[in-house]
């Protein structure tokens with residue numbers, strides 16, 4: 001897509017409440033495990049006053065001090081000096097309000113202790129405009145003492161397709177993987193350069209999928225966020241998924257979940273039919289799991305043991321994974337159903353015409 005507006009400038013205005021400066025000796029030294037605060041603004045392409053109409057999101061990437069790499073060219077045996085950017089120290093997102101943003105995060109334990117300048121890259125976008133900019137007005141090195149109280153790795157949650165997912169659910173063959181992360185100090189986003197990646201393993205596959213680059217921090221709190229990735233063509237049957245993430249102090253944690261993939265996404269499959277509470281003296285909820293991503297209809301018929309119809313309930317199910325239909329315990333005549341045993345049938349009709357019928361029992365006690 002070609003944008004109709006010229007690109008604006010992300011200006012890094014202050015680091016740790018100190019205005020940015022070109023004087024290297026006056027630049028702040030950002031130490032490992034210290035909290036960094038960055039204030040920035042969005043300026044017009046030619047500079048000048050803040051674009052106060054800009055409402056959107058800013059993505060900041062901080063890299064360590066540059067690396068002087070020496071590479072010997074095998075053709076002529078000449079050693080070349082190559083300057084490379086240092087490894088990623090932090091990648092986090094912030095809300096831009098009226099052209100301004102404020103970032104805050106904890107520097108990772110792993111950084112080079114060179115006391116030399118790092119780099120900060122800013123990229124911002126609103127509905128209509130984009131902006132970019134960078135700054136080298138800080139140095140990286142040292143470590144703050146006395147911050148060793150956080151010994152816990154991040155809290156990790158794995159979901160397939162959406163956050164209604166629970167372990168054991170049926171999912172589509174090509175589900176969207178969501179990994180929510182949260183840590184009291186901060187998620188390690190250094191990624192491949194240092195080795196503390198956000199990774200997930202499926203089943204016994206020894207090769208993980210690297211989710212680090214897809215991780216995006218919450219705009220409200222950079223200590224939490226979500227990594228996501230579409231997973232393609234899983235085989236039918238049971239699967240496990242194990243995720244690992246690190247915090248900025250290099251504590252890690254892992255979580256394991258499991259799920260099932262149906263033989264085909266085209267056929268509707270229902271599973272784990274449940275009625276709760278059962279027995280009940282009042283209302284009860286009939287629920288089951290399913291593999292459908294499009295809305296489908298459910299007809300529930302409740303019968304007495306003599307076969308007479310007690311109640312019918314129709315519902316369109318739009319959510320993924322689990323369908324839940326409540327019966328209020330009222331019969332066709334508007335009275336409370338009598339004490340006793342009941343049979344219910346669940347007729348499921350998918351958008352493609354596929355149907356499935358399952359049965360269960362309910363006991364009413366008074």
Ligand SMILES: [Ca+2]
Nearest residue numbers: 150152183247
């Ligand atoms: Ca932690």
